[in-house]
Amino acid sequence: MKNPLGMAVLGLLLESPLHPHAMAATLRERGLDRAFKVTTGSLYDVVRALMREGWIEARETVKVGARPERTVYGLTEVGREEFTRWVDRLVREPQPEFPKFLSAVSYLGALGPRGAVEALRERAERLRTSLEEMRGSHRDALEQVPRLFVVEVEYAVRMAEAELGWVGEIIGDVESGRLPWPEES
Amino acid sequence: MKNPLGMAVLGLLLESPLHPHAMAATLRERGLDRAFKVTTGSLYDVVRALMREGWIEARETVKVGARPERTVYGLTEVGREEFTRWVDRLVREPQPEFPKFLSAVSYLGALGPRGAVEALRERAERLRTSLEEMRGSHRDALEQVPRLFVVEVEYAVRMAEAELGWVGEIIGDVESGRLPWPEES
DNA sequence: CCGCAAATACTCGGTTTCGAGCGATCGGAG
């Protein structure tokens, strides 16, 4: 059980039993699809895995019309415990991660000073609009639910701001020559 | 071709032809294994994929003793072009990413105010030591190579600092009641 | 009241990822 989507599922079932499709829908409604990669295929895999571990259980299998059956899953006692353990662990221990931008920056040299500045400028622009969006949806959300339920957006905003700041500085450093290009300029 | 490790391989071959094992070794030497997830299995897969695309080519197959053969790969002209295109794209376009901490924070509520603070404190501590490490290796590296070749560390440091700052503030907000816990405290 | 887009609900199988394992060689302690 490594897929964070499993955590999301447990978190939802904490409130009430659901069937997979409803889980996906709820996650999207709450904007949690910004924090979890929710794809249908993986969702069903993950649910099966949680069953195997005994963290969730099938509650009922409803058949409405001739549509595919919906199986409703609920949390087990073990599942409830594992959930908090899971959250706790991920909060405590920073995991090694590999954001694509980090990879790309490692080879920034390949773009040459002009190319690098040009590309970084575009990124900055995109970051600004995405920040705008996040701030907007955060404001909206705050009118509906307590702050605790949107802290993850605050985190995302903060990180995006930091990145934007860094990108800006690097652009400046390249242009001012504080970040010189070795060989072929 | 989506695996960033492919980009790392192209980047290395830019300098000189190599065999897969040597690629992994070099990436580790340069500390680029902080920016790319380099696992042996994936490496060979990725090399095969790059061959399929015609971005690299086998240069020679050396047999030393009775050890497994080493196949040395070099960049093609197309490969060289694709490499910069790849870097450029990843710099320009922020990709949706799903860091585990973002997931965990989404369910911070589950830990309760005391548990959350306790866990966040530990994270802060770990972040501080890992920052120390990064700053150290950055200093060391700067004495060996031009700054351009270590910018990715500067980025990583900056991001870690931002996260640390945020974590600190949230701890403060929970303790001061600015971030209250709805239901059951 | 007809037809068509959107929503409901899931399955299936191809690709990707990965790490354990494997067989060899090298370096150096004793």
Added chain:
DNA sequence: CTCCGATCGCTCGAAACCGAGTATTTGCGG
């Protein structure tokens, strides 16, 4: 010279991942 652990270099199958496809139903514009 001989044993052992580290390094070399790769293969393989199991698991994870994901998106296109399927089949039904609901809603609603005309």
